[in-house]
Amino acid sequence: MKITVIGSGYVGLIAALGFGIKNNKVICVDKDKEKIKSLKKGIPIIYEKGLDKYLKKCIEEKKITFSTDIKKGIRESNIIFIAVGTPALNNGDVDMTQVKEVINDISKYINEYKVIVNKSTVAIGTQKYIKRMLNDKGISNEYFDIVSNPEFLREGKAFDDFFNTDRIVIGYDSEIAKEIMGKLYKNFNKKIVYTNPETAELIKYASNGFLATKISFINEIANLCDEIGGNVEDISYVLGLDKRISPLFLNAGIGFGGSCFPKDTQALVKIGKKYGVAFNVIKSTIDVNNKQRIIPIKKLLNHYKDISGKIISVLGLTFKPGTDDIREAPAIYIINELIKNEAIVKCYDPNVSRKIKEIYPQIEYCNTPYDTFIDSSCAIFCTEWDEFSKLDLFKLKDKMKEPLIIDGRNIFDYKDVKKAKINYFAIGRGYIYK
Numbered sequence: 001m002k003i004t005v006i007g008s009g010y011v012g013l014i015a016a017l018g019f020g021i022k023n024n025k026v027i028c029v030d031k032d033k034e035k036i037k038s039l040k041k042g043i044p045i046i047y048e049k050g051l052d053k054y055l056k057k058c059i060e061e062k063k064i065t066f067s068t069d070i071k072k073g074i075r076e077s078n079i080i081f082i083a084v085g086t087p088a089l090n091n092g093d094v095d096m097t098q099v100k101e102v103i104n105d106i107s108k109y110i111n112e113y114k115v116i117v118n119k120s121t122v123a124i125g126t127q128k129y130i131k132r133m134l135n136d137k138g139i140s141n142e143y144f145d146i147v148s149n150p151e152f153l154r155e156g157k158a159f160d161d162f163f164n165t166d167r168i169v170i171g172y173d174s175e176i177a178k179e180i181m182g183k184l185y186k187n188f189n190k191k192i193v194y195t196n197p198e199t200a201e202l203i204k205y206a207s208n209g210f211l212a213t214k215i216s217f218i219n220e221i222a223n224l225c226d227e228i229g230g231n232v233e234d235i236s237y238v239l240g241l242d243k244r245i246s247p248l249f250l251n252a253g254i255g256f257g258g259s260c261f262p263k264d265t266q267a268l269v270k271i272g273k274k275y276g277v278a279f280n281v282i283k284s285t286i287d288v289n290n291k292q293r294i295i296p297i298k299k300l301l302n303h304y305k306d307i308s309g310k311i312i313s314v315l316g317l318t319f320k321p322g323t324d325d326i327r328e329a330p331a332i333y334i335i336n337e338l339i340k341n342e343a344i345v346k347c348y349d350p351n352v353s354r355k356i357k358e359i360y361p362q363i364e365y366c367n368t369p370y371d372t373f374i375d376s377s378c379a380i381f382c383t384e385w386d387e388f389s390k391l392d393l394f395k396l397k398d399k400m401k402e403p404l405i406i407d408g409r410n411i412f413d414y415k416d417v418k419k420a421k422i423n424y425f426a427i428g429r430g431y432i433y434k
């Protein structure tokens with residue numbers, strides 16, 4: 001099938017390449033000339049496992065072309081995916097500016113029937129809103145159908161999630177559009193759930209809200225474990241044995257970050273407010289998370305009282321392993337607090353991005369984890385990168401001024417830390433201190 005994907009950000013690029021790999025002819029359009037120039041040369045613009053491989057394959061097999069020409073993109077395909085950014089506004093609303101710009105372009109260049117598919121996470125009611133917007137611009141209904149097809153992929157596992165998704169959701173209100181979308185996804189051999197557009201739009205929020213709630217729930221259990229001498233990992237394991245709960249997303253730690261959970265939970269509260277639904281559960285999920293991400297600071301100040309002038313190492317700056325994304329990363333909140341408390345921050349991340357160096361030019365970025373430990377009074381681990389669990393704890397201790405680890409992701413085996421005689425605080429492993 002001929003597909004155009006508008007927006008070459010995370011969701012757009014993965015979808016464009018994914019559909020290319022699935023033997024469709026894809027045009028990926030973005031107004032950012034630099035991005036398109038780079039993609040045309042086969043150079044990835046974001047970090048994602050498998051991206052270079054799939055980009056090269058799609059270009060070589062002529063499954064994808066990259067362009068800044070939106071007119072061409074709209075005219076030459078019969079399915080148009082909208083995958084532009086929908087960031088959160090300061091008031092928690094979804095910023096729909098880029099979606100509106102695309103609809104405006106579609107109204108200018110549409111020449112025959114198209115299925116317009118929304119993949120971005122948008123405000124509820126967007127499908128109807130787009131319809132009205134196109135009608136108001138003089139485009140009659142026989143020229144288009146609007147479908148909502150939310151994306152559930154995770155950073156770091158995006159291609160795997162795209163090809164092996166648990167579910168494909170199609171929100172539709174026209175049988176022709178349903179048939180076309182069914183054909184597009186036929187060779188995925190996955191469960192397709194057809195529903196109305198409003199439900200499809202809400203499903204993404206419900207899914208992310210639920211997963212975020214699971215994390216905040218286990219984090220509160222972890223905090224209680226720290227007080228009573230419990231072991232949250234055993235609790236997560238036992239909870240996970242219950243098929244009704246599932247073992248996933250029950251890892252206690254310093255909270256969730258990223259481009260989705262924080263934004264979508266806030267949006268859900270906002271949507272609830274608009275329609276008179278309190279969403280107290282989601283409000284608490286957000287509240288717990290806000291406190292959870294600076295728990296290492298609480299533990300650190302509890303231990304030292306004053307950290308001004310002390311070197312503190314922060315390891316793992318991204319919001320999770322396998323990405324270079326620092327959006328809403330707990331490490332950012334921790335670094336802010338350390339700076340506020342006049343500590344000297346040294347940090348390390350295997351995927352350190354230019355972005356974080358721009359935000360904090362005053363802190364030291366080390367090339368190895370061991371360099372961060374030199375003269376340090378505490379090592380705070382914020383992300384569970386594989387290489388951290390393989391660190392030589394004796395070597396780590398030798399380099400530190402005062403051997404203290406705050407393990408925000410329960411990376412280390414307590415027996416190893418004990419052998420190395422390092423002071424150690426983790427999340428929900430209260431049995432260690434009691």
Ligand code: UDX
Nearest residue numbers: 151152153154155249250251255256257258260319320
């Ligand atoms: C999430 C959803 O999983 C995905 O379906 C949606 O499309 C986008 O949002 P992503 O943000 O890429 O994906 O990351 P995810 O792997 O879900 O992790 C989100 C955050 O939760 C990370 O900060 C991670 O460290 C944290 N997390 C996850 C936990 O603290 N505990 C867990 O058990 C799982």
